[in-house]
Amino acid sequence: MSEKPAGNAGERSPHVLEIKGLDVTYSTSRGDVKAVRGLDLAVRRGEILGIAGESGSGKSTLAVALLRLLKPPGQVTAGSVLFHPAGRSPVDLLKVDGEELRVLRWSALSYLPQGSMSSLNPVMRVEDQFKDVILEHAPARKASLGELIPRLLGQVGLEPRVARMFPHELSGGMKQRVLMAIAVALEPDLVIADEPTTALDVTIQRVILQSLADLRTDFGVTLMVISHDMGVHAQLVDRVAVMYEGRLVEVGDVRQVFKDPQDPYTQQLIESIPKMGRRAS
Ligand SMILES: Nc1ncnc2c1ncn2[C@@H]1O[C@H](COP(=O)(O)OP(=O)(O)OP(=O)(O)O)[C@@H](O)[C@H]1O
Numbered sequence: 681m682s683e684k685p686a687g688n689a690g691e692r693s694p695h696v697l698e699i700k701g702l703d704v705t706y707s708t709s710r711g712d713v714k715a716v717r718g719l720d721l722a723v724r725r726g727e728i729l730g731i732a733g734e735s736g737s738g739k740s741t742l743a744v745a746l747l748r749l750l751k752p753p754g755q756v757t758a759g760s761v762l763f764h765p766a767g768r769s770p771v772d773l774l775k776v777d778g779e780e781l782r783v784l785r786w787s788a789l790s791y792l793p794q795g796s797m798s799s800l801n802p803v804m805r806v807e808d809q810f811k812d813v814i815l816e817h818a819p820a821r822k823a824s825l826g827e828l829i830p831r832l833l834g835q836v837g838l839e840p841r842v843a844r845m846f847p848h849e850l851s852g853g854m855k856q857r858v859l860m861a862i863a864v865a866l867e868p869d870l871v872i873a874d875e876p877t878t879a880l881d882v883t884i885q886r887v888i889l890q891s892l893a894d895l896r897t898d899f900g901v902t903l904m905v906i907s908h909d910m911g912v913h914a915q916l917v918d919r920v921a922v923m924y925e926g927r928l929v930e931v932g933d934v935r936q937v938f939k940d941p942q943d944p945y946t947q948q949l950i951e952s953i954p955k956m957g958r959r960a961s
Pocket residue numbers: 706708713714715733734735736737738739740741742752753754908
């Protein structure tokens with residue numbers, strides 16, 4: 681891959697994240713499963729990068745390893761993940777300690793997990809869930825919460841009255857949008873979204889994809905979007921990286937990859953999507 685190396689500390693790198701030689705292994709009683717193998721990938725500042733691949737190809741393992749949320753028996757066995765938050769020195773996410781990580785979470789790096797719709801607290805109003813995150817990580821914004829919360833909700837197409845609602849009063853698509861608004865509340869450099877449209881019906885999927893695209897435009901946030909659905913990549917991303925059995929088999933401009941896939945596995949993935957989903961071809 682012809683990605684440029686990282687800049688020096690203090691220099692604004694064109695990349696938000698540089699993953700080098702990443703290996704992740706699950707050690708089980710039936711042997712080791714190498715879920716991510718020798719993965720090199722650089723995420724450019726301001727882009728929407730898609731991570732594609734069928735179920736079991738290692739996409740979610742990659743996400744949780746980057747975010748240091750990998751649970752045993754999973755273990756990072758090699759590699760480095762250099763993160764370049766704007767205005768701060770670059771850090772290797774695999775080496776930072778708990779406190780450093782706490783500071784980076786939400787304010788520099790946030791995560792929309794797979795099945796995240798169940799991650800809202802059922803007994804808290806939407807506005808209190810925003811307050812929890814904002815006050816813990818940016819207490820100085822307390823005075824502006826009254827203005828900030830409706831603005832964030834508006835950014836994802838929700839009315840201000842949603843702030844007073846409880847999660848059970850929201851549809852699946854509304855919950856997902858609330859979570860997206862919380863994820864960008866502190867204007868992070870990078871949001872990693874794992875299967876953001878799975879389990880939503882097709883019409884809502886389109887709305888969510890548009891909202892994700894708007895977040896990039898409005899907040900300048902860099903997005904890494906994990907999806908098994910090539911239709912999602914066709915509609916949303918700038919570049920797509922394709923994983924197969926833990927390895928990256930192809931990465932490139934999404935239109936180019938759809939037009940002229942270099943790897944036979946990518947070709948198969950593209951052929952498996954219904955024709956209507958193919959905007960990039
Ligand atoms: N806790 C675990 N213990 C053992 N093996 C695991 C564990 N979690 C994942 N794996 C294995 O790691 C590999 C990658 O799984 P992973 O969930 O990262 O893939 P994925 O592409 O995200 O698929 P999906 O979208 O279905 O989650 C698979 O072979 C899976 O069986």
